[in-house]
Amino acid sequence: MSHKTIFHKADVLVIGGGAAGAMAAIRAKEFGADVLLVDKSVFGTSGCAALASGAYITYMPEDDITFHLKGRGVLTNQTMAIKAIRATYDLLMILDGWGVKFVKEGGEIWRGKGTTGEAASGGFAAGLVGGGPEMMKVIRREALQRGVRVINRAPITDLLTSDGTLPTEGQVIGAFGVSGREDEIHVCRAKAVVMCAGGFNFGYKKPGMNFAGMPLNITSDGVAMQLRAGAIMGNMAVGSKYLQSSEFYCAPGIEHFTTMGTGWINKNGEDVMRRFSESEQEFTRRLSLGHAVALELLEGRGPVYLDGSRLAPDNVRLLWDVIPIIMNTFERAGYEITKDRIPYIPVYAATYGSSHGGGAVVNEKCMTSLPGLFAAGASSDGMNISPNLNLSWCMVLGWWAGEHAANYAKQTELQDIKNGQVDDLSKRALRYLKPEGLSFNEVHERAARALSELGVILTDEKLSKTQKTLSEILANFNNVKANDRHDLVKVLGLRNSLEALSVILEYLLHRKESRGSVINSDHPETDNENWLTLTKSRLDSSGKLHVWDDPIPAREFYVHYKPRPGKSAHPFFKVIGKQPSFQVR
Numbered sequence: 001m002s003h004k005t006i007f008h009k010a011d012v013l014v015i016g017g018g019a020a021g022a023m024a025a026i027r028a029k030e031f032g033a034d035v036l037l038v039d040k041s042v043f044g045t046s047g048c049a050a051l052a053s054g055a056y057i058t059y060m061p062e063d064d065i066t067f068h069l070k071g072r073g074v075l076t077n078q079t080m081a082i083k084a085i086r087a088t089y090d091l092l093m094i095l096d097g098w099g100v101k102f103v104k105e106g107g108e109i110w111r112g113k114g115t116t117g118e119a120a121s122g123g124f125a126a127g128l129v130g131g132g133p134e135m136m137k138v139i140r141r142e143a144l145q146r147g148v149r150v151i152n153r154a155p156i157t158d159l160l161t162s163d164g165t166l167p168t169e170g171q172v173i174g175a176f177g178v179s180g181r182e183d184e185i186h187v188c189r190a191k192a193v194v195m196c197a198g199g200f201n202f203g204y205k206k207p208g209m210n211f212a213g214m215p216l217n218i219t220s221d222g223v224a225m226q227l228r229a230g231a232i233m234g235n236m237a238v239g240s241k242y243l244q245s246s247e248f249y250c251a252p253g254i255e256h257f258t259t260m261g262t263g264w265i266n267k268n269g270e271d272v273m274r275r276f277s278e279s280e281q282e283f284t285r286r287l288s289l290g291h292a293v294a295l296e297l298l299e300g301r302g303p304v305y306l307d308g309s310r311l312a313p314d315n316v317r318l319l320w321d322v323i324p325i326i327m328n329t330f331e332r333a334g335y336e337i338t339k340d341r342i343p344y345i346p347v348y349a350a351t352y353g354s355s356h357g358g359g360a361v362v363n364e365k366c367m368t369s370l371p372g373l374f375a376a377g378a379s380s381d382g383m384n385i386s387p388n389l390n391l392s393w394c395m396v397l398g399w400w401a402g403e404h405a406a407n408y409a410k411q412t413e414l415q416d417i418k419n420g421q422v423d424d425l426s427k428r429a430l431r432y433l434k435p436e437g438l439s440f441n442e443v444h445e446r447a448a449r450a451l452s453e454l455g456v457i458l459t460d461e462k463l464s465k466t467q468k469t470l471s472e473i474l475a476n477f478n479n480v481k482a483n484d485r486h487d488l489v490k491v492l493g494l495r496n497s498l499e500a501l502s503v504i505l506e507y508l509l510h511r512k513e514s515r516g517s518v519i520n521s522d523h524p525e526t527d528n529e530n531w532l533t534l535t536k537s538r539l540d541s542s543g544k545l546h547v548w549d550d551p552i553p554a555r556e557f558y559v560h561y562k563p564r565p566g567k568s569a570h571p572f573f574k575v576i577g578k579q580p581s582f583q584v585r
Helices: 019-030 078-098 131-145 221-229 254-259 285-298 313-322 324-332 391-409 421-430 440-452 460-475 485-510 571-576
Strands: 004-015 035-038 055-058 124-127 149-151 156-161 172-178 184-195 242-245 263-265 304-307 342-347 373-375 525-527 533-539 545-551 567-569
Touching (some): 004 019, 004 172, 019 184, 184 221, 184 391, 221 373, 254 285, 440 460, 485 533
Parallel strands (some): 004 035
Antiparallel strands (some): 172 184, 525 567, 533 545
């Protein structure tokens, strides 16, 4: 198979053009670096940020910092969290100065405080007029005006290393990618690489399924590439549990819905949160909602509906400003938010429709364990600043990563690529382009069926069964075919999702407890006696995954609040008891 090889070089290579990647590229450019950004789709329109539902959760100087720490749990580095929380305001002012439109009252940026006093993920959310799409248009313009070079529709498949091997014992010196449309491959040499290619996601576009990470073009690329390169990974059993419409494939809008007077009710008209009112350090309203809605469905009181009957007219108009994609979706389907009940379902924590907590372990400079490789946003472990990284925190991490990557690049030189590495990576990526084999849909459906068996409540047996199925799929993945370049991008993304998911399942089996979004009936307690640890992993040179636990540095982590000693029932099991009375699904 013939293809054209295009060589690139840069001081800083940014992989991924979402919010974290864009901010990393801009900041690196401000620090004097020659920056190349590569996106698997089109910069400014791909990734979670381009579909963000209008919520920029931010600190203001007059705020009590402890309020913004609520709901983050006890595996949070409170020192770094406080630094990141304060930085959200700095970036808010920068974005406002660039021309990103925020909802304002009397000339001041408005933040939704609503009926609950906070956004679903904690803190207060500023409203982005036009949501993520309009914000990313402005940020893209700023990047291009500063001279950031961009390659679109060129998914990066693997990292280049100084010793030519994956996993590496050397350093990261660039990246390799393919074109999603042309018969081209891209070889990018760089002094520093910033990984911002998203977190774990198993995209499954099927309304009514209880796992469907969105958007579909987030396919675990950043996590899987760093995993294969031998970076130390962390927080892989930390994910998000949230709600989404059972009929539509769009952002759920929870951050603004929860602050403006909407609620969620079961088929009897009862508030789903009536049994989850207890304040928990571990829980944000977003996470509690996921648990509460799941319980209503499990106990036969579904469907569960978004109820906007109490919305004031001003808040309806505001929702049209900040989440126009969602409101238009509802309207096209014939729903009027103040009159009609709109069915919602939980995204199962077990399947991690989307995980924005786990990735490469990074330090305060966003450096990974591999020299030359930085990570930000959902491709990183987020410095343990939160179990669920939202838009503003991803942007803060990208801003920091870009600065430190640029400074690192000033102190190093471009390295030559080892003989044979490009050929090896090319064969690995292009081997799926063949006329015979298993189709993407066949393999995708089999993996989806395995994930659906996990259900809301985990057991070790179900985890092991799913792990076995995924291992079988990956062992035979070379038999998958791609009909063309577009199909190839889907196949490569599916492989990345399954490789990342295999590690997540290993973490879930390793940690013998229920915590946050993870509910395991074999281990119904949140165990602060044995599992106040940071679980990490790494592939060795033979490809074997090693999982271990590091102790928590208490001085950094426990600045404002400390963990409760001993063991306690997970709030979900406080409500239903250890053994559920319904069929576990």
